[in-house]
Amino acid sequence: MVAQTSSSWLQGERVEAAAERILDAAAALFVERGVATTGMAEVAKAAGCSRATLYRYFENRRALHRAFVHREARRLGERIAATLAPVTDPRERVTEAVIMAVREVRATPTLAAWFGLGDAGVASELASTSEVIEVLGISFLSDDRDRRGRNRDGRLGDGRHGDGAEIARRARWLVRAIVSLLVVPAADADDERAMIEQFVVPVVLPGR
Secondary structure (H helix, E strand, O other), rough: OOOOOOHHHHHOOOOHHHHHHHHHHHHHHHHOOOOOOOOOOHHHHHHOOHHHHHHHHHHOHHHHHHHHHHHHHHHHHHHHHHHOOOOOOHHHHHHHHHHHHHHHHHHHHHHHHHHHOOHHHHHHHOOOOOHHHHHHHHHOOHHHEEEHOOOOOOOOOOOOOHHHHHHHHHHHHHHHHHHHHHHHOOOOOHHHHHHHHHHHHHHHOOOO
16 A cells, blocks of 8 residues: 555545544554554554554554454444344354354454464453443343343343343353453364353353
8 A cells, every 4th residue: 555645644534434444454464463563653554644643543552452353343243143133042042143253253364363372362351341242242142122121322221120231241251251262262163062052151141
């Protein structure tokens, strides 16, 4: 990509589009060089903007990482929710959602890069952010009762029975289970499914 001046780079672009452009440039670098070793100067150069422009959108590398993980988690959650929409059994839905999440991350270079040597710690830390938990909690754990009980802002729970807080706790555990499988894979697909069914589903869906 040919470098452009900051003013020409911003001209005619909406803020959202410019931020997306930066995240796309960062994604390519994460695959090529690794997440932990990619610096802000490299991202700015790849995006064709100045470092000053980059910092207008992301105040530091951690903010860039958070934005990237949130974007990818939302995209992944939406794909999984759409794919599993016909599945009505909650236990089957969670099992297939976890399996699909792990498979999609492994098969997508820009996501798999976060779980390479030296980068898994960054992914583990960022996976616990509230944005990621909210996305995965809605996509994986909300059944018909939960969806009917969402607040006006889209968050889970009706505010009377603590559904939102309970789902958030289960979602935090679920995210940790997914990260664990990505960092330390099971022996094979059958073993992975068995562990999810035996050790993950009963915890996130107690009594189901």
